[in-house]
Every structure is written in C-alpha cells, then in structure tokens.
Amino acid sequence: MNTMKGTEFASIREILHPRSVAILGASKDNKKWGGRLLQYMTRHRHDGKLYPINPKGGQLMGEQAYPSLAECPAEIDMAVLVLPSHHVLSAMEACARKKVRSVIILSSGFSETGEKGAALERQIMDLARASGIRVLGPNCMGVLNTQHRLAATTAITMGYVDELPVGSIGMVSQSGALMGAMLARGIDVGAGFSTMVSLGNQNDIDQNDILEYLIDDPATQVITMYIEAVKEADRFVCLLKKARQQDKPVLAVKSGRSASGGKAVMSHTASLAGAWPAFEAVCRANGVVLFDDVYDMLEGAMVLNGGARMAGPNIAVFSGSGGGGALIADSLEEAGLALPQLGDATRQKLSALIAGSEISLPIDFAAMKPGVPADPTFTSPIAAIVGNTMADANVNGGIVYLSTLPYMEEVALAAIEVAQAYKKPLIVVYGASSVGEKARQILKDGRQGFVNNQAGAIKILQALWNCARMPAPDADAADPATPQAPIAGSGFLPESESRKILEAYRIPTSPWRLAGSPDEVIAAWKDLGSVAVVVKAVSATLVHKSDVGAVRLNLKNEESLRQACLSIEQALQLAGHRLDGFLVSTMIKTDAELIVGIQRDPVFGPLVMVGAGGILVELLKDVQLCPAPINIKQAEAMLERLRCKPMLDGWRGAAPVDKRKLAMLLVQVGSLAHEQKHLEELDINPLIISDGDIYAVDARIIMAGREP
C-alpha cells in the first residue's frame, strides 16, 4: 500500500501546515458537522486561507463560499471533507481535478462499517493514490495544529474555547473521541498542545507517519499516543528509539489489553505472552511511559513537559490533613513506591517551619508553626516546607493533596514554584472541589496541572518510575561470544537437540548423556558419576513427555534404571509413539524453579522471557518480557521486577542465586533469539536454582515451518 508513497507526494509537515484549505460540506448550521468545522476554523483562524465550499455559495460565517471546488479561484493545498460518505468519491474526483495536495476525510461510513464501506474506501484511496493526494482518515476527527492555528477538527471543544491551547505536547490518536476528551481536559488543567492528530482508518497517513512528524517537530517536546494496534512494528520501534535519542518522551495508552486472554495456548510461555505483553515489553524497553487512562497520560505529559524526571521510587507526601496524607502513604507501597526517610539537614530546616518532635513524611501543613520568618529562597512558608522537602536527595517525587483549606491558593502557588525549581515530578491531587476554584485556576494558569484523586497521582509516578528504571537497549546487546550457524530442522526439536543448542549458546544445562538401550543407560549413569539421575524417552513424535509417563525421576541404582527403561518403553508403546532412545541426566536438587524462554510475537518479533516456574507459573503469572537481543542491564532489570524475586535472594535457607550468571543466561537466550531467525519458541522449563547455581533441566525448541 505504501509503495506509491514517493517524493512526489506531500510530506506530513506540508499536510499539517497547508497555506490554503477548502472545506467540502461547509455549512452555516453549526448543529451540523460541516457547520461546526467551519465555525472552529474561522474562530481559531489559521495562518493560511480558508475556502468554504457549499452548493449555495454566498457568505458562510463571514467567509466567501464557493458552489464547487472547481469554482474556487485559488490553489488549494488541503481539502477537508465533511460530507456524507456517498458524496466522498465525487468530492475526491473534484480534489484530483483541482490538484489538491492532501485531504482530510472526516466522514465515517467506510471500512469501519463492513465490506460495503470498505469497497467504497478502496475506490476512494485508489483514486487518491493515482492522483498523488495524501489522505488522513477517513472516519477521523481531523487535526489541530496550534503552531499554524489550524483547527481542522470536529472536536467540539473547539467551540468552547476562545484561545487555542498552545504548547508543546503532541498527540496522535486512534480514537477521535479520546483526542477530544484529552483536549478538553488539557484546557481545564493548563496543558498546551503543539499538534493533535486523529488517525481514523489510517488508509494512507498512519500512526508512524505522525509519530515521526512529532519527533521531528521542533514545537513538540512530549508525545502522547492512544493506540489500538501497531502497524509496521519495525518502523514503530525505530521511531521510539529515535524519540529516546532526542530525549523526547513518548507516553502511550493502548486498548485491547484484555483481548489476549482468550487465545488458545501451546505452552506455558505462550499462555503468558499475548499481544499486550509483547507491546508492553517493547514499549518498556524503548522508554515509553505506559498508562491505562488518557487523563493520567495527559498529566504525565505535563510533568515531563515541565522538564521533571524521576530518578527513584521515593515520594514525599504533603497534605493539609493527617488523614489524607496517611491514605496516600498507604497506597504508595502497593504501587512499588516508597515514603523515604528525610535527611538530617532537611529535618532541621523543616523543624523551623513545622511543630512536632519528629519531622517525617507525610507532612501535614496543619502542623505549620504560626508566624515563621520569611525564607528568602521561597515565597511562602508553605513553599518553604514543600521546597525544602523536595530538595532532599532522598526524595524523587512528590504528591501534594489539596483539600478544602483556608490557604488553598498558597498551596497551589507553592506547588508550582517548587515543581519548577527542582524538576522532580510533583503531582497535585486536587480534592477541593468548587470550594477551591481559585486554587484550581492558579494551577491551570501556572500550567501545573492536577489529578482528581490519589490513585491517579500514584499511577502517574509509578508509570514514570517503571519507565525510568528500565535500562535502554544498546548496540552491543548480543553476547559477542555466541554467534552460531543457523539451526537446522523444523517443528519440535528433540530435547537432546535443544540441549545442544543451549550449550552452543553457553546456557548451563544439567549433565546429560544419550543412550540407545537400557545397558547404555546404565553406562551413562556410571559416566555421570553414579549419582541420582532422570531418565526420559527420546522420541521425535512425543512433545509432552510427562503426560505419558516418559520421564522417571531420582533413579539411583541399576535395578531402578532398568525398571524405568522398561516402563518408558511400555508407556510409549501404549501412547503410540516411537522410542528413539533415552536421555539420562543428573538429578538436580531444586531450591527454586524459573521458566526462561523465547516467544516470537507475530508483530514485535522475538522476546526473551523469564518468570516464576513450577506451580507458580499459572498462579503467579509472574513473567518479564524484553525484546531480543538484550544487554546485561536489561536482564538484571527483568530479574529485579520479578515478583518471585525473594526466591532468588536466598530463600528459605537456600543459597542466593548467582544473579550475574542468571542475567548472563538471559543475555545468551536473547542472542539465540536474535540470531536464529527461524526459531519460533524456546521453553526452558524448569530452569532450576540449586545451591545458588542454575541448570536448564528440560528444554523445548520449536522451529518455524514443516520443512527445514
């Protein structure tokens, strides 16, 4: 579809900065979309020229209208189509004749409604491509470019504001309504936007095009995205890397997280790594701050747009109410954040401002001493309290709970002053309702923003910290010692093959031998040191060995080994599988079990996976994913984020695991995933932790295709 995009086509920048715009379907009735659009565009008067097109011609909202595009005397850079869907094709033909460069189709009734609409959309887009017209939409809410004063959008918020909310937050959205809701909210809390784009059906201009524009746009400092699906994942990931290089934060909300749950599964790993987990892992690895609510995302964008960055999980809490502060403190820990100890110097400074024998967080403004002398660093005692606390090196962020107080305005001013001074995230929880209207206006005018409840503040700080603590991938991620020839074979590989591949990538396995007969099993056992061993069937046709009784554990003498071989033979015969031999491996004492593996996501490619193993797999669903290849820091961060981390730290009297070795194993798995393009899935289950060491004791590899 994109093959026809070439230099002869308009660039995205050109489309978002048209010198002349025609509105096809313009109306004087602002109950109609064509009237609303004209109203918004005239009200916010863009920098270029405007030509309403309406069969009746005449004056529309003070603008000269033309009966048809052909009759319009000027060259038209862009046409905005706000017509019933059955008029769109002929309008496009008119655009083609007029040599219009780009078109925004606001109309709906196309592929989103079914096959009939899709056919019409195809006709329209074929015409557009043949005519060299770039198209945004159809079925979108258009574009707001505050830099160029272009309000080519049907977002009704444009009808309620006199001034465009100019600023440097960019947005690209797969939902027009959510873009509109964010715009309205942004205006209420003092956010400023550079460019907002509603994508619609993305038949030509797509999410990546706009993302790239926003990364390159000097007016945009922070990028927000509402995403339903990712097309061209490679380009998406490249763009995320580019944004990170330019220190331009990307924030995203994605819907459809729950859809992944219902898919059929082939293995434990597959059951845990659906579409959303892969998206999440890719975003996390590439520095995207993820939210599940667009309003929280907006507030997060305001924080980052103000230049604040989060260097740790320690949050100071301020409140005019002991109860309000306590409730926030209660919720912090559950979110992986903490209420820090303040340093001695900070406490000393605060004790001049606050009554009480021991100064600690959360801080209650109600304990403020009366008649405190002015501190030249700050404009008010409240600002001095908040500022001295936020300046503490132990504090990485803050929450100010603003409830109904006599000094609400002072709290609002203090929050703005301190947030700007220290560049640490400081979120105001606005809980004063209409009573605090003046304070709310101060927060808006100061472009400080706010959220309406403690949960929002905590989620935003959690999202910022989750993102900040994730190391970036780097060029030398893959382990240079490992490059291997491509693996031959297709489908399920036998365990012995899988073990050989692991060994080639220096992934430690339990000692093992292959044996063709019970006698060879005995010999292998002796060769392994006559220790307790496991005997498993080797069979090209058998995938789930345990299910048919083809695995025998803890065998310590010849008799039990022979018995085991016999029973395995019988079990395979019964289940109708061919027995190709036996795999004899040393029994490893289990202190804890992990699962480690590779998943190849159809969109995002190979991901390294590590999680709690054994019975915890299903109950804990405690899995970390990261796109391959990964470096050692990424591997360590994955381990750090496991909920089963206590198992690694010397749990229940066991030795702590060699974390460096375990992280290195993940790096090596990442190299394997990265190099072996035809590997579909690797499942090391379990990876046993034993006396601090690690052993893959079972491994399953699935290669792509039926033929090698």
Added chain:
Amino acid sequence: MNTMKGTEFASIREILHPRSVAILGASKDNKKWGGRLLQYMTRHRHDGKLYPINPKGGQLMGEQAYPSLAECPAEIDMAVLVLPSHHVLSAMEACARKKVRSVIILSSGFSETGEKGAALERQIMDLARASGIRVLGPNCMGVLNTQHRLAATTAITMGYVDELPVGSIGMVSQSGALMGAMLARGIDVGAGFSTMVSLGNQNDIDQNDILEYLIDDPATQVITMYIEAVKEADRFVCLLKKARQQDKPVLAVKSGRSASGGKAVMSHTASLAGAWPAFEAVCRANGVVLFDDVYDMLEGAMVLNGGARMAGPNIAVFSGSGGGGALIADSLEEAGLALPQLGDATRQKLSALIAGSEISLPIDFAAMKPGVPADPTFTSPIAAIVGNTMADANVNGGIVYLSTLPYMEEVALAAIEVAQAYKKPLIVVYGASSVGEKARQILKDGRQGFVNNQAGAIKILQALWNCARMPAPDADAADPATPQAPIAGSGFLPESESRKILEAYRIPTSPWRLAGSPDEVIAAWKDLGSVAVVVKAVSATLVHKSDVGAVRLNLKNEESLRQACLSIEQALQLAGHRLDGFLVSTMIKTDAELIVGIQRDPVFGPLVMVGAGGILVELLKDVQLCPAPINIKQAEAMLERLRCKPMLDGWRGAAPVDKRKLAMLLVQVGSLAHEQKHLEELDINPLIISDGDIYAVDARIIMAGREP
C-alpha cells in the same frame, strides 16, 4: 472512661439537636475560626437559638453577642468552643456553671500534640464528667446536621454555599479535613447529607456513639465512615450487625493499612494477618463496603442511597467513543468484574437503535441509528439504549463514559433516568471537562453523581460486588456437633496434643500413632499398614521441628525407620532439646497445599484463616480471613475468593477437592476458635489436598499464658 456515662448525661440525639447554642470565641473577623464559625452558623441559621460570646459584646454578624456565658440570658444546651487551647479550661468551668448540656471543642493543642496537651485535656475532661457535660472533641471540625440546620463546623465549604446539602448520607470521620473535602465534593456532585460529625480526639463522644446515632437516625439512609482506629471492637461489630439488619449500608475508608507490614512475626499466619487484614475481614463479614479513597466512598454512598444494589459482577459499558469503552472493558476483568453477553431479547431491542451486525458490549453511542422512532418507555434514544441494556438480566451494573460529545446532556439525562428505573448501580465517568458543564450540572441536579475517571468507577463497582458476594454471619454459625471442654495447657502444645484437639473438632488429620522407642515406631508403622510414613520428634521444648532435622519423610521399611529414629535422636541432642518420643504418621501424596489456621487479633478477636500453602505462602500472600465462628456459606465464600482457587478445582490433572468438606473444615476451625477462648493461634501447615481429600499433616496450637 465511659463508666460515668449514664442517663443523667445528654443523649447523642440531644447533642445533635440543641435548642440553643453559644459560641465561645465568636468573632466578627471571618479570617479567624471564631468568625468563620459564626458566619456559617448565621448563614445556615439553625432551628434553635444562637448566642455569640465575645468579651466586647455588641452585635456580631447581626447577632446580639454577650461578654460572657454567665451574662447570656438564656439556657444553653450546647456550647461550641473555638478558643486557644489555654482558654478552654476556664471556658469549660463557665459551661459547668451555666449547666450547659454538651460542648463541642473545636480547639486543637491537646493530646494530639504531646504529654503537656494530654494533661490539659485530662483536666478538661475530668471537669466535664464531674459536671455532667458531654464533649465532642477536642481537636475536631464539629458537626453539620442538615435536618436541624446546625452548621456547628469550621469546614470552610460552609462559607461557599448558600444552601445546606440536605439528604440522607450520614458521615462520621476521624479526620475533619477529609469530612470537609467530602462535603465540598458532595455539593459538587449533588450528594445530600443528613449529619456529618468530625470526632477529633474522641475523649468522650466516640465513633461508635455517632455510628449508633446514624443507624437510629431516620433521616440517614447510608452511613460513611473515615476510620483511623477502632475502639471497643465488640460494640463496633454489634453496631455493624444492627446497621445490616436495618438494611442501612455502611461504607468505610480506613487509613493505616500499610502500618501493619513492619511487625515482627511468630509464624506464617501471623505475618499475614496484621491489624488491617483483621479490620478488613471483620468489615467484609459484616457487610461494610470498603474503599481506599473518600471520594470513591462518597460516590458509592450516592449509588446505595439511590437504592441500587449489586447482585453480580457483570457490568455494561457505554461510551460515545469506541476507544473509551475498550479501555474500561480492559480494566474490568483485572478487578474481578466482567463484561457480560447480552440476552437475545436485549440484542433484538438494541438492533433497532444501534447499527452493526452484532450488538455487544461495550456499547458505542456513535453507532446509534439516526431518526429512530420514539420508544414510549424512555425519553430519548440514548435512554432507550442504556435502559434496554441495563434491564437485561445478565447485567448487574453499568458504567457510562461521558466524553466530549454533541449530545452530552442527553447522555446525562439518560443515565439519571435509567439509574432510577432499574436500581442497579450505574456510574457516570465524567470525562468532558468544562466543555460538558451543562451535562455536569444535569448530573448534579439529578443527584446522580459522577466520578472523574474509569478507575474510580471500577473500584466502586468492585467494592460493591465484593461486599454483596460475602454472605452474612448467622446465629447458627458454629458447628453444633463440636462443643468441647476447654483445652488445658499454655504456650505451644506438642503436635500430638494439637492433633487430638483437631480430631475432637472433627478436622481430618493424616493417620498417626505415638511411639516411645524405635521398636514402637516399627510397630506403629505396621499398624498404619506398612505404608510410607513420616517420623517426627515429639518434644515439649521444640517448636520448629524441620529446622533441626527432627522430621524424616517417606520412610518405607524397618531399616530406614530405625535410621530415622537414630538421626532424630542425634539431631535433638545436638540442638539441646529433650526427646519425648516419636510421632509416626502416614505419608500423604500432595496434590496441593493450603494453610488453615486461627489468629486472635488483639482488637477483633479470633479469625479463621485459609490460604495458599507451601512456597505460595510468602509469594502469593493469598489469604482469606473471617471472624469466628463462621457458617458454611462464609467458608465457601472464603474459598471462592482465594487466588489459588484453580488448585482446588482439579489442577494439573489432580482430582478436584471436596469443596463441601473443605468448607466444613473451616466451619469447624471457626467453632474451635470461638469456643476455646484461651487459644491464641492455630496453624495447620500444610493442609494437604490429596486425590480430592484433605488432611492436616502438621498442626501447631499456641495457648494463652504461661500457666494453664
């Protein structure tokens, strides 16, 4: 402290309905608290008489002031003290001389500030008790009683509203500021209050007093509480039961949930059942709807006050935006709620209103068909969409996401209409910012309320459902077959004693014998059927048997049994413990492990506990608690709520557990907890699930005291 409370003292009802009120510390300066209070009380003019007391006398805000209480010509029912703390004692003396019935002390500077303040508070309260004066406070924000038009509160919201928010939501709060914040929010969203009380230091009138008043108050239909600690837990629980009997919902927010984390622990169970879990269990068992945010609690109260009740977890989602609906759907499942299938009849009705081949949730208003004929049951097509959906028997509640749309007012009106018609919780997520001001006003005027984000709506529905699904305790909770004599002994009981007690309460244990010598161990093994057995040391001094090697598993023959006995003897000698004999028990094959036990909370008494066992104890922290005794329905509900529930349902090829038997075991544990008043702790760890059956294979009981 409460011994002096008698009939000669004023009742709480009398205190909240005074005929005459004096304000000590009244001022004409409404920047001072004494001025604010006078302003609020005159503005909202209570039904009784008002007497400002100020040394200068004269007119204050249009009221005749008196230089002293003594000079006030009338009888005074209540005095409100808004004076510096060092003037409060002499003011109380004046009140005593004037024979004032009750006093609200708004002043702070008492026990909340340290020992000096506490001493002053004691003096004041001694005087109050000696004089028969009931006291609310000190250090509180007073009382709002809209029925009696009594605004004896310094909540600054009173200065911003012209009309009292009359209604039937009651509140009792241990934080004045949070009460004030809820009041302000309530006014913004259309909530109405009956009585709100800020408790302060609760030196006389306490939380239970006000709770009881609100339960008895005919003007109150729903009770909200902000709690920091519970005093007199027995009375608290009795009151909760009384409220439930009268179908008067109680909603609560408690702070200090995280404080329990740091406590030292004696066992797994103790580490999991701190103060918050006990409070939560008691509230849950007694029908309290729990929140972690006062604003969410307020919205929950509005829903319940409107008569809606939640009979299941199935939520319909409505939105004017596909994206907004999808995001809400994504979050529902994580909260234990679900998006149901609509019935055929509903879908048929909706297909007349909504375009699209298949009608399913979430519903997007944007798909509404134009020009739909009027449905006489509803006032608008939007109301018909929402109403027909909410009427579906599969739907237990709803969320309407109101974003910026041309028809916002219609959506708001539809929500009000349908919420009133079906008495199912229908929460509006108001996401239209100032753009939707008219719709917001409609929601307020319709007393529908709203929340500001999807997370709030989901938390409220989750809280309502969590509460609704918990069966009530009943009179015949204890198992009638179990009454037993009091257990003798103190401190740790040996396992053999603990097992006998379990058996007396018909709790199944693994078959076992006591043996005094290795020979007797062999005999016991034979007596148990020569199956694989476990041998453990019996020792009065040894608590953690596994730690010293005093437990040997899976012994199958004489030789290994003798060896085990020898090694146990040596281990105990080495550890310095006396060996009193051996406990031989049948080895039980483990399909899954639970822990079951009893915790005696210092505040709330004995609680039955069940949770995931084995390595899951620490990682999953998956525990359900319920105050003892419990009935079979409560036991079943506890099992239903376990995250490890898949383990019970026939997991990994194992037989499903006999749920009735397991629930009955919990009932029997509850009887044991209830009857044995000196039992401090019972720990059945593990309770093994084996082929669908259950066996306590280790048990530890701790009795109170050093002496029997």
